[in-house]
Amino acid sequence: MNRLHQSLTTIPNRFAFIDSIEKEAKKQPYLSLMLIDVVRFSDVTTSFGMAIGDQFLLEIANRVILLFKGRARLGRISGDVFGLVFDGKHSRSFLNQQFERLVEHFKTPMYHESHAFIADFNVGAVSMTHGDFDITRFVARAEAALKQAKENQYENFHVLDMNDKANTGRSLALKADLQRALSNSELALYLQPKVNLRTLEICGAECLLRWHHPIDGVLFPGPLIEAAESYNMINELAYWTLNQAFICMAKLMAEGIDIKLSVNISPTQLYDNKLVPALEQLQKDFGIPLSKFELELTEDMALSNSLMVKKQLAQLHILGVSISVDDFGKGYSNLAYIRDLALQGLKIDKTFVMELEKEPVNKAIIQAAQIIGDAKACEVIAEGVETVQQLHILRDLNITVGQGFLFSPAIPLNDFIGLAREEIMIGGSPLRQVLNN
Known part of the structure:
Protein backbone atom coordinates (compact mmCIF):
# COMPACT_ATOMS: atom_id res chain seq x y z
CA MET A 1 0.00 0.00 0.00
CA ASN A 2 1.29 3.46 -0.90
CA ARG A 3 1.90 5.74 2.07
CA GLU A 24 5.51 -7.44 -10.12
CA ALA A 25 4.96 -8.75 -13.65
CA LYS A 26 7.01 -11.82 -12.72
CA LYS A 27 4.48 -12.61 -9.98
CA VAL A 38 -1.82 17.06 -15.22
CA VAL A 39 -3.26 19.30 -17.93
CA ARG A 40 -1.65 22.73 -18.39
CA MET A 50 8.15 26.06 -8.95
CA ALA A 51 7.98 25.71 -5.16
CA ILE A 52 4.21 26.23 -5.06
CA GLY A 53 3.90 24.05 -8.15
CA ASP A 54 5.67 21.24 -6.28
CA GLN A 55 3.26 21.68 -3.36
CA PHE A 56 0.32 21.24 -5.74
CA LEU A 57 1.91 18.13 -7.29
CA LEU A 58 2.50 16.65 -3.85
CA GLU A 59 -1.12 17.29 -2.92
CA ILE A 60 -2.27 15.69 -6.18
CA ALA A 61 -0.12 12.60 -5.50
CA ASN A 62 -1.40 12.18 -1.97
CA ARG A 63 -5.02 12.69 -3.03
CA SER A 78 8.17 12.83 -15.06
CA GLY A 79 7.53 16.37 -13.80
CA ASP A 80 3.72 16.41 -13.95
CA VAL A 81 3.02 12.81 -15.05
CA PHE A 82 2.19 10.12 -12.51
CA GLY A 83 1.79 6.37 -12.99
CA LEU A 84 -0.71 4.01 -11.37
CA VAL A 85 -0.39 0.22 -11.48
CA PHE A 86 -3.38 -2.03 -10.80
CA ASP A 87 -2.87 -5.74 -10.12
CA GLY A 88 -5.22 -8.16 -11.86
CA HIS A 115 -6.35 31.28 -5.98
CA ALA A 116 -7.92 27.92 -6.73
CA PHE A 117 -6.62 25.23 -9.06
CA ILE A 118 -8.88 22.46 -10.35
CA ALA A 119 -6.63 19.68 -11.62
CA ASP A 120 -7.67 18.15 -14.93
CA PHE A 121 -6.02 15.13 -16.50
CA ASN A 122 -5.07 13.34 -19.68
CA VAL A 123 -4.86 9.60 -18.98
CA GLY A 124 -3.46 6.80 -21.11
CA ALA A 125 -3.80 3.16 -20.07
CA VAL A 126 -2.59 -0.27 -21.13
CA SER A 127 -3.28 -3.77 -19.78
CA MET A 128 -0.89 -6.72 -19.66
CA THR A 129 -2.27 -10.11 -20.64
CA HIS A 130 -0.77 -13.45 -19.70
CA GLY A 131 2.29 -14.28 -21.77
CA ALA A 140 6.02 2.63 -24.36
CA ARG A 141 2.47 1.50 -25.15
CA ALA A 142 1.15 3.34 -22.09
CA GLU A 143 2.99 6.48 -23.20
CA ALA A 144 1.53 6.09 -26.69
CA ALA A 145 -1.93 5.79 -25.14
CA LEU A 146 -1.30 8.98 -23.16
CA LYS A 147 -0.25 10.77 -26.33
CA GLN A 148 -3.49 9.67 -27.99
CA ALA A 149 -5.49 10.86 -24.97
CA LYS A 150 -3.97 14.32 -25.42
CA GLU A 151 -4.91 14.32 -29.10
CA ASN A 152 -8.48 13.03 -28.71
CA GLN A 153 -11.05 15.64 -29.64
CA TYR A 154 -13.69 14.96 -26.99
CA GLU A 155 -12.18 12.64 -24.40
CA ASN A 156 -9.04 12.93 -22.30
CA PHE A 157 -8.75 9.16 -21.83
CA HIS A 158 -7.48 6.39 -24.10
CA VAL A 159 -6.67 2.70 -23.80
CA LEU A 160 -4.30 1.57 -26.50
CA ASP A 161 -5.76 -0.68 -29.18
CA MET A 162 -9.32 0.39 -28.31
CA ASN A 163 -10.42 3.18 -30.64
CA ASP A 164 -13.95 3.83 -29.37
CA LYS A 165 -14.35 6.98 -27.34
CA ALA A 166 -16.56 7.20 -24.29
CA ASN A 167 -18.34 10.50 -23.77
CA THR A 168 -19.11 10.83 -20.07
CA GLY A 169 -20.80 14.18 -20.50
CA ARG A 170 -17.76 15.89 -18.97
CA SER A 171 -16.71 17.61 -22.21
CA LEU A 172 -20.27 18.76 -22.85
CA ALA A 173 -20.35 20.25 -19.37
CA LEU A 174 -17.08 22.06 -20.07
CA LYS A 175 -18.53 23.46 -23.29
CA ALA A 176 -21.50 24.79 -21.33
CA ASP A 177 -19.08 26.25 -18.76
CA LEU A 178 -17.16 28.03 -21.51
CA GLN A 179 -20.29 29.46 -23.10
CA ARG A 180 -21.52 30.65 -19.70
CA ALA A 181 -18.11 32.06 -18.76
CA LEU A 182 -17.96 34.12 -21.97
CA SER A 183 -21.54 35.39 -21.72
CA ASN A 184 -21.41 36.15 -17.97
CA SER A 185 -18.03 37.91 -17.99
CA GLU A 186 -16.46 35.26 -15.76
CA LEU A 187 -13.16 35.38 -17.65
CA ALA A 188 -10.50 38.01 -17.04
CA LEU A 189 -6.98 38.83 -18.16
CA TYR A 190 -4.35 38.96 -15.44
CA LEU A 191 -1.00 40.61 -16.13
CA GLN A 192 2.40 39.21 -15.18
CA PRO A 193 5.08 41.91 -15.32
CA LYS A 194 8.23 41.78 -17.38
CA VAL A 195 11.02 43.59 -15.58
CA ASN A 196 14.14 45.38 -16.80
CA LEU A 197 16.82 43.52 -14.84
CA ARG A 198 19.08 46.56 -14.73
CA THR A 199 16.66 49.25 -13.59
CA LEU A 200 14.18 46.84 -11.92
CA GLU A 201 11.36 48.77 -13.58
CA ILE A 202 8.37 47.10 -15.22
CA CYS A 203 8.82 47.29 -18.97
CA GLY A 204 6.03 45.03 -20.21
CA PRO A 223 -10.00 22.74 -18.73
CA LEU A 224 -11.93 25.52 -20.48
CA ILE A 225 -9.17 25.95 -23.04
CA GLU A 226 -9.19 22.20 -23.63
CA ALA A 227 -12.95 22.38 -24.17
CA ALA A 228 -12.55 25.33 -26.53
CA GLU A 229 -10.05 23.37 -28.60
CA SER A 230 -12.28 20.28 -28.66
CA TYR A 231 -15.39 22.16 -29.74
CA ASN A 232 -13.75 24.49 -32.26
CA MET A 233 -14.38 27.47 -29.98
CA ILE A 234 -10.72 28.37 -29.54
CA ASN A 235 -10.95 31.27 -32.00
CA GLU A 236 -13.90 32.72 -30.13
CA LEU A 237 -11.89 32.57 -26.91
CA ALA A 238 -8.73 33.87 -28.62
CA TYR A 239 -10.43 36.90 -30.16
CA TRP A 240 -12.10 37.66 -26.84
CA THR A 241 -8.61 37.65 -25.32
CA LEU A 242 -7.27 40.06 -27.96
CA ASN A 243 -10.20 42.41 -27.38
CA GLN A 244 -9.57 42.35 -23.63
CA ALA A 245 -5.88 43.06 -24.22
CA PHE A 246 -6.84 46.25 -26.05
CA ILE A 247 -9.16 47.22 -23.19
CA CYS A 248 -6.28 46.68 -20.74
CA MET A 249 -3.91 48.72 -22.90
CA ALA A 250 -6.39 51.60 -23.10
CA LYS A 251 -6.58 51.71 -19.28
CA LEU A 252 -2.80 51.50 -18.92
CA MET A 253 -2.29 54.35 -21.37
CA ALA A 254 -4.92 56.43 -19.54
CA GLU A 255 -2.89 55.90 -16.36
CA GLY A 256 0.31 57.01 -18.11
CA ILE A 257 1.87 53.53 -18.05
CA ASP A 258 3.86 53.10 -21.25
CA ILE A 259 4.55 49.40 -21.78
CA LYS A 260 3.97 46.66 -24.35
CA LEU A 261 1.49 43.84 -23.76
CA SER A 262 2.19 40.26 -24.82
CA VAL A 263 -0.64 37.93 -25.83
CA ASN A 264 -0.28 34.20 -26.41
CA ILE A 265 -1.63 33.07 -29.76
CA SER A 266 -2.95 29.61 -30.55
CA PRO A 267 -1.99 27.55 -33.62
CA THR A 268 -5.62 27.66 -34.76
CA GLN A 269 -5.60 31.44 -34.70
CA LEU A 270 -2.31 31.69 -36.54
CA TYR A 271 -3.86 29.70 -39.39
CA ASP A 272 -7.01 31.85 -39.40
CA ASN A 273 -7.13 34.37 -42.26
CA PHE A 293 1.37 44.59 -28.70
CA GLU A 294 3.44 41.45 -28.99
CA LEU A 295 2.19 38.01 -29.99
CA GLU A 296 3.94 35.09 -28.31
CA LEU A 297 4.23 31.92 -30.38
CA THR A 298 5.38 28.54 -29.20
CA GLU A 299 8.64 27.42 -30.75
CA ASP A 300 7.06 24.73 -32.92
CA MET A 301 4.56 27.25 -34.32
CA ALA A 302 7.25 29.78 -35.11
CA LEU A 303 9.35 27.16 -36.85
CA SER A 304 6.50 25.91 -39.03
CA ASN A 305 7.25 25.71 -42.73
CA SER A 306 3.61 26.43 -43.53
CA LEU A 307 3.17 29.08 -46.20
CA MET A 308 0.10 30.32 -44.31
CA VAL A 309 2.13 30.87 -41.12
CA LYS A 310 4.89 32.66 -43.03
CA LYS A 311 2.33 34.90 -44.73
CA GLN A 312 0.60 35.73 -41.44
CA LEU A 313 3.87 36.55 -39.69
CA ALA A 314 4.97 38.75 -42.59
CA GLN A 315 1.68 40.67 -42.50
CA LEU A 316 1.83 41.07 -38.73
CA HIS A 317 5.37 42.42 -39.03
CA ILE A 318 4.23 45.01 -41.59
CA LEU A 319 1.45 46.11 -39.21
CA GLY A 320 4.04 46.70 -36.47
CA VAL A 321 3.02 43.78 -34.25
CA SER A 322 6.01 42.32 -32.44
CA ILE A 323 6.57 38.57 -32.64
CA SER A 324 8.21 36.62 -29.82
CA VAL A 325 9.12 32.93 -29.57
CA ASP A 326 7.98 31.52 -26.23
CA ASP A 327 9.74 28.67 -24.36
CA PHE A 328 12.82 28.99 -26.57
CA GLY A 329 15.09 25.96 -26.26
CA LYS A 330 12.38 23.66 -24.91
CA GLY A 331 11.79 22.01 -28.29
CA TYR A 332 14.13 21.21 -31.15
CA SER A 333 15.19 24.63 -32.36
CA ASN A 334 15.68 25.00 -36.09
CA LEU A 335 18.35 27.68 -35.88
CA ALA A 336 18.37 28.19 -39.63
CA TYR A 337 14.71 29.13 -39.55
CA ILE A 338 15.16 31.28 -36.45
CA ARG A 339 17.85 33.08 -38.45
CA ASP A 340 15.41 33.94 -41.23
CA LEU A 341 12.38 34.75 -39.07
CA ALA A 342 11.65 38.41 -38.25
CA LEU A 343 11.55 38.26 -34.44
CA GLN A 344 11.49 40.91 -31.75
CA GLY A 345 11.83 38.56 -28.79
CA LEU A 346 13.15 35.21 -27.59
CA LYS A 347 11.79 33.94 -24.27
CA ILE A 348 14.17 31.47 -22.66
CA ASP A 349 12.23 28.52 -21.29
CA LYS A 350 11.98 28.58 -17.50
CA THR A 351 13.49 25.10 -17.16
CA PHE A 352 16.89 26.65 -17.97
CA VAL A 353 16.45 29.35 -15.32
CA MET A 354 15.12 27.06 -12.58
CA GLU A 355 18.45 25.42 -11.73
CA LEU A 356 20.71 28.14 -13.00
CA GLU A 357 22.73 28.11 -9.78
CA LYS A 358 23.41 24.35 -9.98
CA GLU A 359 23.67 23.49 -13.69
CA PRO A 360 26.56 25.12 -15.62
CA VAL A 361 25.10 23.88 -18.93
CA ASN A 362 21.96 25.97 -18.29
CA LYS A 363 24.16 29.03 -18.07
CA ALA A 364 25.81 28.12 -21.38
CA ILE A 365 22.42 27.66 -23.07
CA ILE A 366 21.25 31.07 -21.87
CA GLN A 367 24.51 32.61 -23.10
CA ALA A 368 23.90 31.03 -26.51
CA ALA A 369 20.37 32.44 -26.61
CA GLN A 370 21.73 35.89 -25.74
CA ILE A 371 24.28 35.67 -28.57
CA ILE A 372 21.50 34.75 -31.00
CA GLY A 373 19.36 37.61 -29.67
CA ASP A 374 22.20 40.11 -30.06
CA ALA A 375 22.85 38.96 -33.63
CA LYS A 376 19.17 39.32 -34.53
CA ALA A 377 18.79 42.57 -32.59
CA CYS A 378 15.89 41.07 -30.63
CA GLU A 379 15.14 41.11 -26.93
CA VAL A 380 15.95 38.03 -24.84
CA ILE A 381 13.60 37.44 -21.91
CA ALA A 382 14.26 34.99 -19.09
CA GLU A 383 11.13 33.23 -17.81
CA GLY A 384 10.74 31.72 -14.37
CA VAL A 385 13.02 34.04 -12.37
CA GLU A 386 12.41 33.04 -8.76
CA THR A 387 15.53 33.83 -6.73
CA VAL A 388 17.83 36.78 -6.20
CA GLN A 389 20.79 34.53 -7.11
CA GLN A 390 19.21 33.75 -10.49
CA LEU A 391 18.74 37.47 -11.02
CA HIS A 392 22.42 38.12 -10.29
CA ILE A 393 23.52 35.45 -12.78
CA LEU A 394 21.15 36.69 -15.49
CA ARG A 395 22.52 40.20 -15.04
CA ASP A 396 26.07 38.86 -15.40
CA LEU A 397 24.97 37.17 -18.65
CA ASN A 398 23.65 40.52 -19.93
CA ILE A 399 20.05 39.34 -20.00
CA THR A 400 18.09 42.57 -19.77
CA VAL A 401 14.49 41.41 -19.22
CA GLY A 402 13.06 38.88 -16.78
CA GLN A 403 9.68 37.52 -15.80
CA GLY A 404 8.85 35.35 -12.85
CA PHE A 405 7.60 34.86 -9.35
CA LEU A 406 10.48 36.83 -7.83
CA PHE A 407 8.85 39.97 -9.21
CA SER A 408 5.17 39.06 -9.19
CA PRO A 409 2.68 36.39 -10.22
CA ALA A 410 -0.02 37.30 -12.72
CA ILE A 411 -2.33 39.83 -11.04
CA PRO A 412 -5.52 41.74 -11.91
CA LEU A 413 -5.19 44.91 -13.98
CA ASN A 414 -5.82 47.36 -11.12
CA ASP A 415 -3.24 45.61 -8.94
CA PHE A 416 -0.79 45.71 -11.84
CA ILE A 417 -1.31 49.46 -12.23
CA GLY A 418 -0.44 49.90 -8.54
CA LEU A 419 2.62 47.66 -8.86
CA ALA A 420 3.89 49.59 -11.89
CA ARG A 421 3.97 52.75 -9.79
CA GLU A 422 5.88 51.25 -6.89
CA GLU A 423 9.24 49.67 -6.24
CA ILE A 424 9.29 45.89 -6.49
CA MET A 425 9.45 44.46 -2.99
CA ILE A 426 10.80 41.15 -1.68
CA GLY A 427 10.34 40.05 1.92
CA GLY A 428 9.14 43.53 2.87
CA SER A 429 12.25 45.26 1.48
CA PRO A 430 12.80 46.93 -1.90
CA LEU A 431 14.39 44.47 -4.32
CA ARG A 432 16.92 47.13 -5.29
CA GLN A 433 18.09 47.29 -1.66
CA VAL A 434 18.25 43.48 -1.37
CA LEU A 435 20.46 43.29 -4.46
CA ASN A 436 22.86 45.90 -3.12
CA ASN A 437 23.29 44.18 0.26
Missing part, protein backbone atom coordinates in the same frame (compact mmCIF):
# COMPACT_ATOMS: atom_id res chain seq x y z
CA LEU A 4 1.30 9.48 2.00
CA HIS A 5 4.35 11.52 1.12
CA GLN A 6 5.87 14.58 2.76
CA SER A 7 7.99 15.37 -0.30
CA LEU A 8 7.97 14.63 -4.02
CA THR A 9 11.41 13.08 -3.62
CA THR A 10 9.99 10.12 -1.67
CA ILE A 11 7.62 9.14 -4.50
CA PRO A 12 9.22 6.39 -6.64
CA ASN A 13 10.78 8.05 -9.68
CA ARG A 14 10.48 6.76 -13.24
CA PHE A 15 13.28 4.21 -12.91
CA ALA A 16 12.25 2.88 -9.49
CA PHE A 17 8.61 2.72 -10.54
CA ILE A 18 9.30 0.88 -13.80
CA ASP A 19 11.59 -1.53 -11.96
CA SER A 20 8.76 -2.30 -9.50
CA ILE A 21 6.39 -2.98 -12.42
CA GLU A 22 8.86 -5.42 -13.95
CA LYS A 23 9.26 -7.27 -10.65
CA GLN A 28 1.23 -11.51 -11.63
CA PRO A 29 -0.28 -12.78 -14.92
CA TYR A 30 -2.16 -9.49 -15.39
CA LEU A 31 -1.36 -5.84 -14.72
CA SER A 32 -2.78 -2.51 -15.85
CA LEU A 33 -0.85 0.74 -16.04
CA MET A 34 -2.39 4.22 -16.17
CA LEU A 35 -0.29 7.31 -16.92
CA ILE A 36 -1.82 10.50 -15.53
CA ASP A 37 -0.77 13.84 -17.02
CA PHE A 41 0.25 22.52 -15.12
CA SER A 42 2.66 25.14 -16.48
CA ASP A 43 -0.07 27.71 -15.67
CA VAL A 44 0.56 27.04 -11.99
CA THR A 45 4.35 27.27 -12.12
CA THR A 46 4.20 30.40 -14.30
CA SER A 47 1.93 32.18 -11.83
CA PHE A 48 3.13 30.86 -8.48
CA GLY A 49 6.63 29.53 -9.09
CA VAL A 64 -4.60 10.00 -5.71
CA ILE A 65 -3.16 7.61 -3.11
CA LEU A 66 -6.13 8.23 -0.79
CA LEU A 67 -8.60 7.95 -3.66
CA PHE A 68 -7.47 4.46 -4.66
CA LYS A 69 -6.78 3.34 -1.06
CA GLY A 70 -4.02 0.84 -1.72
CA ARG A 71 -5.62 -0.77 -4.78
CA ALA A 72 -2.99 0.84 -6.99
CA ARG A 73 0.68 1.77 -6.62
CA LEU A 74 1.80 5.29 -7.46
CA GLY A 75 5.00 6.48 -9.13
CA ARG A 76 6.18 9.69 -10.75
CA ILE A 77 7.07 9.23 -14.41
CA LYS A 89 -7.18 -8.39 -15.08
CA HIS A 90 -9.11 -5.24 -15.93
CA SER A 91 -11.46 -4.33 -18.74
CA ARG A 92 -11.49 -1.05 -20.60
CA SER A 93 -14.72 -0.28 -18.74
CA PHE A 94 -12.95 -0.68 -15.39
CA LEU A 95 -10.09 1.59 -16.42
CA ASN A 96 -12.54 4.17 -17.74
CA GLN A 97 -14.35 4.09 -14.41
CA GLN A 98 -11.07 4.80 -12.60
CA PHE A 99 -10.49 7.76 -14.94
CA GLU A 100 -13.98 9.09 -14.18
CA ARG A 101 -13.38 8.67 -10.43
CA LEU A 102 -10.15 10.60 -10.75
CA VAL A 103 -11.75 13.47 -12.67
CA GLU A 104 -14.77 13.66 -10.39
CA HIS A 105 -12.62 13.62 -7.24
CA PHE A 106 -10.45 16.48 -8.45
CA LYS A 107 -13.38 18.76 -9.18
CA THR A 108 -12.77 19.82 -5.58
CA PRO A 109 -10.21 22.63 -5.98
CA MET A 110 -6.81 22.99 -4.37
CA TYR A 111 -5.94 26.41 -3.02
CA HIS A 112 -2.98 28.74 -2.72
CA GLU A 113 -3.83 32.01 -1.00
CA SER A 114 -6.90 33.38 -2.83
CA ASP A 132 5.67 -12.84 -22.59
CA PHE A 133 6.23 -9.51 -20.88
CA ASP A 134 8.52 -6.76 -22.17
CA ILE A 135 8.69 -3.84 -19.71
CA THR A 136 10.05 -1.41 -22.31
CA ARG A 137 7.24 -2.17 -24.73
CA PHE A 138 4.64 -2.12 -21.94
CA VAL A 139 5.60 1.38 -20.77
CA ALA A 205 3.51 42.38 -19.23
CA GLU A 206 2.16 39.07 -20.41
CA CYS A 207 -1.62 38.64 -20.54
CA LEU A 208 -2.76 35.41 -18.85
CA LEU A 209 -6.33 34.14 -18.77
CA ARG A 210 -8.11 33.52 -15.46
CA TRP A 211 -11.59 32.17 -14.79
CA HIS A 212 -13.65 33.75 -11.99
CA HIS A 213 -15.78 30.71 -11.24
CA PRO A 214 -19.09 31.58 -9.55
CA ILE A 215 -18.52 28.90 -6.87
CA ASP A 216 -14.82 28.04 -6.75
CA GLY A 217 -13.26 31.49 -7.12
CA VAL A 218 -10.26 32.30 -9.33
CA LEU A 219 -9.27 29.27 -11.39
CA PHE A 220 -6.68 28.46 -14.00
CA PRO A 221 -8.69 28.03 -17.20
CA GLY A 222 -6.88 24.95 -18.52
CA LYS A 274 -9.34 36.60 -40.07
CA LEU A 275 -6.48 37.34 -37.64
CA VAL A 276 -4.95 40.29 -39.49
CA PRO A 277 -8.31 41.97 -40.32
CA ALA A 278 -9.39 41.51 -36.69
CA LEU A 279 -6.26 43.24 -35.40
CA GLU A 280 -6.68 46.07 -37.90
CA GLN A 281 -10.28 46.54 -36.71
CA LEU A 282 -9.21 46.59 -33.06
CA GLN A 283 -6.58 49.19 -33.88
CA LYS A 284 -9.26 51.32 -35.53
CA ASP A 285 -11.83 50.84 -32.74
CA PHE A 286 -9.44 51.67 -29.87
CA GLY A 287 -7.09 54.07 -31.62
CA ILE A 288 -4.11 52.15 -30.24
CA PRO A 289 -1.14 51.35 -32.50
CA LEU A 290 -0.45 47.67 -33.01
CA SER A 291 3.19 48.32 -32.09
CA LYS A 292 2.00 48.34 -28.46
